[in-house]
Structures are given as C-alpha cells and as structure tokens.
Amino acid sequence: MKNAKHLIAAAVLACSATAAMAGEVTVSEPWVRGTVAAQQATGAFMGLTAAKPMRLIGASSPVTPTVEVHEMRMDNDVRKMRQVEGIDLPAGQQVALKPGGYHIMLMGLTAPLTPGMKVPMTLTFEGADGTRETVEVDAPVRALASPAMKHGAH
Ligand SMILES: [Cu+2]
Numbered sequence: 792m793k794n795a796k797h798l799i800a801a802a803v804l805a806c807s808a809t810a811a812m813a814g815e816v817t818v819s820e821p822w823v824r825g826t827v828a829a830q831q832a833t834g835a836f837m838g839l840t841a842a843k844p845m846r847l848i849g850a851s852s853p854v855t856p857t858v859e860v861h862e863m864r865m866d867n868d869v870r871k872m873r874q875v876e877g878i879d880l881p882a883g884q885q886v887a888l889k890p891g892g893y894h895i896m897l898m899g900l901t902a903p904l905t906p907g908m909k910v911p912m913t914l915t916f917e918g919a920d921g922t923r924e925t926v927e928v929d930a931p932v933r934a935l936a937s938p939a940m941k942h943g944a945h
Contacts, residue, residue: 814924815842816880816916821930823910824890826903833904834861834894835912835930838887841880845924848877849915850895857898858912863891872896880916908932 821837839847850858862875870891878893880886888894895912897904904910909929916924 814926815845815918816840816914816924816926817842818914818926818928819885821912821928822933823897823904823930825905825932825935826900827935828903830903831900832896832898833900834890834896835910836888836890836894837928837930838885839878839880840885841882841916843882844919845880845916846877846918847880847914848917848923850912851915852897852910852912854904854910855897855899855901859896859898861894861896863894877917904932906932906934 817840819838819840821835823835824833826833847860849860852858859874860878861872863870863872878886886893909931912928912930914926914928916926
C-alpha cells in the first residue's frame with residue numbers, strides 16, 4: 792500500500808510539471824460585451840489562472856488599435872473606471888476579469904461587435920523574472936442585454 796501511494800504522488804507531480812511547460816497562463820471562458828452602432832468602447836472578460844506568479848501587462852486585437860487594461864471600482868457610490876499598469880496573477884489562483892471589476896477595454900471601435908462574432912485578442916503576460924508570454928484567445932461576443940450582466944453596466 793505504501794508503495795502505491797508513492798506512485799500516485801509521483802504521477803501527480805509529473806502532470807503538474809507538464810501543464811506548466813505548456814504555458815504559464817490559462818484563459819477560461821473569454822467573452823466580449825456586444826455593442827450597438829456608434830458605441831466606441833466595450834469590455835472583454837475572462838478568467839486567468841497562472842501556474843506561477845505572472846502579471847497581465849497588456850492586450851491587443853485586430854478590431855481596434857486601442858486596447859487597455861482597466862479596473863472598475865466604486866468611489867463614493869460612483870462607478871469609476873481607470874487604466875491600470877497590470878493585473879497581478881498569484882500562482883494557481885484564478886483571477887476574474889468581469890463586469891464591475893478588472894476588464895480589458897476595447898476602445899475606438901469603428902463597427903459594432905454583435906453576437907456570433909469572435910474577437911481575437913493577444914494577451915501579454917510578464918513573470919517576476921521579466922520573461923514574457925503571449926496567449927491568443929478568440930472571445931465570442933455576447934448580447935448587450937444578456938442576463939449574466941444584470942448586476943451592473945460596464
Ligand atoms: Cu474600461
């Protein structure tokens with residue numbers, strides 16, 4: 792029995808080592824809030840999990856040259872949004888980019904983003920040692936009034 796337990800522990804270790812080598816950051820369920828005509832900005836949201844401490848330092852997309860990392864917070868009951876230099880990702884802990892919190896801001900849009908479309912984005916991460924990693928995502932566009940967003944405007 793004792794030997795079997797050791798074998799299992801070794802297998803688990805081997806698996807986590809492989810996952811780390813495949814990329815330090817895992818992106819889950821990316822999506823972009825749809826826009827209406829003449830609306831120039833919207834948010835992109837997702838879950839980010841890093842295998843070791845990393846930082847989201849930027850993003851880019853072919854749909855617009857202006858993409859920023861933003862934070863939304865309440866300031867004297869007023870919802871305020873500001874650009875941040877980065878979002879820290881602790882090892883092994885999912886950080887949510889979601890409406891009312893951190894998000895990626897797509898600005899200067901010249902055409903509406905509608906459900907059915909996918910927005911390609913390149914996310915850039917930096918490790919504590921300065922090494923950079925980019926992750927490509929295709930974020931589906933969700934309807935502006937989808938029920939999941941009832942808890943607050945962008
Ligand atoms: Cu924003």
